[in-house]
Amino acid sequence: NHVLVxxxxxxxxxxxxxxxxxxxxxxxxxxxxxxxxxxxxxxISVLAADPSDVAPLETVRIGDARAIVVATNDDAAxxxxxxxxxxxxxxxxxxxAATQRENVDKLRRAGADHVISPAxxxxxxxxxxxFGADSEAVADEIMEESEPTxxxxxxxxxxGGDVTEGTNGEDxxxxxx
Amino acid sequence: NHVLVxxxxxxxxxxxxxxxxxxxxxxxxxxxxxxxxxxxxxxISVLAADPSDVAPLETVRIGDARAIVVATNDDAAxxxxxxxxxxxxxxxxxxxAATQRENVDKLRRAGADHVISPAxxxxxxxxxxxFGADSEAVADEIMEESEPTxxxxxxxxxxGGDVTEGTNGEDxxxxxx
Ligand SMILES: [Ca+2]
Ligand SMILES: [Ca+2]
Numbered sequence: 001n002h003v004l005v006x007x008x009x010x011x012x013x014x015x016x017x018x019x020x021x022x023x024x025x026x027x028x029x030x031x032x033x034x035x036x037x038x039x040x041x042x043x044i045s046v047l048a049a050d051p052s053d054v055a056p057l058e059t060v061r062i063g064d065a066r067a068i069v070v071a072t073n074d075d076a077a078x079x080x081x082x083x084x085x086x087x088x089x090x091x092x093x094x095x096x097a098a099t100q101r102e103n104v105d106k107l108r109r110a111g112a113d114h115v116i117s118p119a120x121x122x123x124x125x126x127x128x129x130x131f132g133a134d135s136e137a138v139a140d141e142i143m144e145e146s147e148p149t150x151x152x153x154x155x156x157x158x159x160g161g162d163v164t165e166g167t168n169g170e171d172x173x174x175x176x177x
Numbered sequence: 178n179h180v181l182v183x184x185x186x187x188x189x190x191x192x193x194x195x196x197x198x199x200x201x202x203x204x205x206x207x208x209x210x211x212x213x214x215x216x217x218x219x220x221i222s223v224l225a226a227d228p229s230d231v232a233p234l235e236t237v238r239i240g241d242a243r244a245i246v247v248a249t250n251d252d253a254a255x256x257x258x259x260x261x262x263x264x265x266x267x268x269x270x271x272x273x274a275a276t277q278r279e280n281v282d283k284l285r286r287a288g289a290d291h292v293i294s295p296a297x298x299x300x301x302x303x304x305x306x307x308f309g310a311d312s313e314a315v316a317d318e319i320m321e322e323s324e325p326t327x328x329x330x331x332x333x334x335x336x337g338g339d340v341t342e343g344t345n346g347e348d349x350x351x352x353x354x
Contacts, residue, residue, distance in 0.1 A: 010276065011299050011300045011303065013300070014299070019303055022304070036306060100187070118296060119187045119190075120263045121298055121299065122248070123189075123191025123194070123195055124195055126188065126246055126273075127196060129293070
């Protein structure tokens with residue numbers, strides 16, 4: 001009943017913070033060895049491997065996963081990860097972010113249940129704000145609504161496999177908030 | 178009473194669409210000659226020049242601008258554009274997007290009135306969605322709220338200067354929606 005985060009990109013840290021605040025158990029799978037090592041240093045569960053390969057996803061028990069989040073800066077890599085994940089678990093909820101908004105439909109066709117475009121959202125909010133609209137309030141509201149009370153992560157990792165286990169980095173990055 | 182869009186990045190096309198839907202007159206200033214040429218081919222007002230230089234911003238009449246939108250993928254370049262724009266027009270509303278969320282405060286200190294982090298927003302919405310929350314509804318709501326009834330752009334460009342004038346690309350990119 002854990003969440004898999006496939007790949008590492010600009011959205012990953014906000015995603016990990018949000019998961020940590022929810023007290024959710026999660027594992028990151030990324031073939032970026034440098035980021036994998038950094039995450040591991042922060043006691044975050046991470047498997048340094050290609051998230052579009054079958055073996056690593058089986059290692060992190062994709063069959064038992066509650067949800068899968070796919071959001072790197074490389075939409076082609078995201079598409080491959082989604083295709084593999086969907087093949088291995090037809091029923092799990094998969095959500096993704098398209099870096100190039102023209103890839104939203106492609107990621108959906110690859111098997112994601114929901115695909116967002118941060119650029120499109122950002123562009124809309126910015127123009128609203130340029131005209132002095134209440135988009136600041138809207139954005140703030142989203143952030144508040146989606147921020148449950150932070151609670152301790154009771155279960156520190158995913159059982160089994162070659163996963164480097166940890167406490168999901170409860171204290172990491174807090175200074176940036 | 179026009180809007181200046183400084184630089185070109187992943188958020189620019191959504192921004193231009195939103196401005197076009199509002200019937201707003203706008204000018205893009207970018208030193209990316211390839212993108213400038215493409216925009217010009219679509220009859221979008223564009224000045225191919227460094228948006229952090231004084232002369233180009235004076236050319237596009239920054240003193241009369243209604244608002245300034247700064248959102249490239251290069252936060253350092255954005256900071257320079259904001260500093261120059263603020264110096265030339267102390268009262269205009271400046272909004273910006275931080276590609277790296279740790280730059281939100283820096284862009285604010287450079288002189289932006291409001292800075293968003295699309296990565297933070299996207300991360301929050303994705304995790305909400307991973308848990309099957311109503312974030313899809315929230316995201317859809319934002320998009321709808323910020324979409325006024327599309328109207329014709331009656332005034333096609335900004336008067337004067339070396340700006341390539343046009344109709345703000347009313348028909349451009351419509352097929353992507
Ligand atoms: Ca992506
Ligand atoms: Ca930026």
